[in-house]
Amino acid sequence: MRSKIFAVLLSAIVLSSCSHADKPVDMTEKKTAADKFEIGTVSEKALSSYVRLPGQLKPFNEVNIFAKINSFVKQMNVDRGSLVKKGQLLAVLEAPEMLSQVQSANARFLQAQESANASREKYRRLKEAAKEEGAVSPLDLDNALSKMKADEAVVLSERSNAASMRDIQSYLNIRAPFDGMIVQRNVSSGALVGPGKSTDQPMLVLQDTRKLRLEVMIPEAYVDKVDLKQKVSFVFNALPGKDNKAFISRSANALGNQRSEAIEVDVPNADQRLKPGMYGEVKIPLVLGAKSLTVPNSAIVRSTEREYVIKIKEGKAVFADVKEGVIGDDHTEVFGNIKAGDKILLHASDEVKEGQAID
Known part of the structure; x- marks a missing residue:
């Protein structure tokens, strides 16, 4: 019994001495600073042969209808949804004041005609009388001719003025x-209307x-592709x-405020199923062989202020x-100060600071 106890104590002493002399070794691989960063390269390759962009339908023709002169609405013959x-x-x-102006212009025209007729008749008589020598002086004949020509010029002026007033009166009839x-x-009957600015509310639209126009804005990077x-x-x-499917009908050939070019595709709409304002997804074919710079999607840092790699x-x-x-499944086309x-x-990520050492 004593020998067994002695053996156990001896083993404990030996194990205790070994633990103080040799510590266990950690065999796991320690991470170095380089393991924190994974480095890649910017690649240049041909992307898909098309790009997806949003498009919006617009009417082929659209006009805001205003009154050409200040007037009151007497009668409205159409309403929203009317086909015309x-x-x-x-x-x-x-x-009401327009009617009196038209009547006044017509009256002046008639008066001018009567004066011209009288001058013409007077000149004719003097010319007949002048055939008898000494009956009419040449000066009187010349004065009569001048008066006739002046009155005829007044007739032309008043005729033009009367026609102009009739044209203005026709503005009271609004036609499609x-x-x-x-x-x-x-507007409704009784409303006061008049010539409007582009910011004013029109009578009718x-x-x-x-036929509709499908408008698509092409970013500057794709304009030449x-x-x-x-x-x-x-x-x-x-x-x-x-x-x-359809061909591109026309393009602006200029970049707008958003650094993009507007193109249009004509879309037939005989059945009226499509409505102006509808949105769609448009695949714009690109010139084959065009190459672009791409980076992995995870390489782009996006914030509210900027996007960068x-x-x-x-x-x-x-x-x-x-x-x-x-933007592809794993790569994104980028434009900037890279090659x-x-x-x-x-x-x-934004945890990496500019100028930080990358080992």
């Missing part, structure tokens, strides 16, 4: 400038929706599943602002 034909009477206006549909009616020889493909959100230059982090283009082959962080 070119030349159809839409509204009748009234301006083209076939279409009334989409807005903002007329749209031609038998659009393939005009191929049809664009588009699907409307309101009519999913129906794929449409982190380049590695001389072992330090350098921020390079970029703009995104086509193919530049070293970048693959998993960038």
Whole structure:
């Protein structure tokens, strides 16, 4: 029994002495600073042969109808949703003072005609009398001729003035400038209307929706890559599943305020299923072989103020602002102060500071 106890104590002493002499070794691999960053490169390659952009339908023709003169609405013949034909009477206006002005112009024209007729007859008689020598002096004959020509000039002037007043009177009848549909009616009988500015509310808004314009804004980066020889493909959100194809009908050939060029595709709408204002997704074909700079999606740092990638230059982090283009499943097209082959962080974040050492 004592021998067993002694053996146990001896083993404990030996184990205790070993624990103080040799500590256990940690075999797990320690992480180095380099393991915190994964480095990649900017690549240059051909992307998809098309780009997806939003488009909006607009009426082929649209006009805001205003009154040409100050007047009152006497009668409205159309309402919102009315289909109208070119030349159809839409509204009748009234301006009491206009009627008196027309009558006055007609009266002056008639008076001028009578004066011209009298001058003409006087000159004719004097000319007949002048055939007898000494009956009429040459001066009187010349004065009569001058008076006749002056009166005839007054007739022409008053005739033009009367015609102008009749044209102005015709402004009281508002007619449709083209076939279409009334989409807005903002006045009723008795309302005071007049010539308006572009910011004023029109009497009526007329749209031609038998054919629509699909407007798409092409970003500056793709303006020179659009393939005009191929049809664009588009699907409307309101009519999913129906794929449409058509050629680009026209383009602005200039960049707007958002650094993009407007293009239009004519869309037939005989059945009136499509409505102005509808949105759709448009696939714009690009010229094949065009190459772009791409980076992995995770390499782009996005914030409310900027978008950038982190380049590695001389072992330090350098921020390079970029703009995104086509976004793929794993790569994104970028534009900015970068070039193919530049070293970048693959998993960038705002925790990395500019100028930070990247080992």
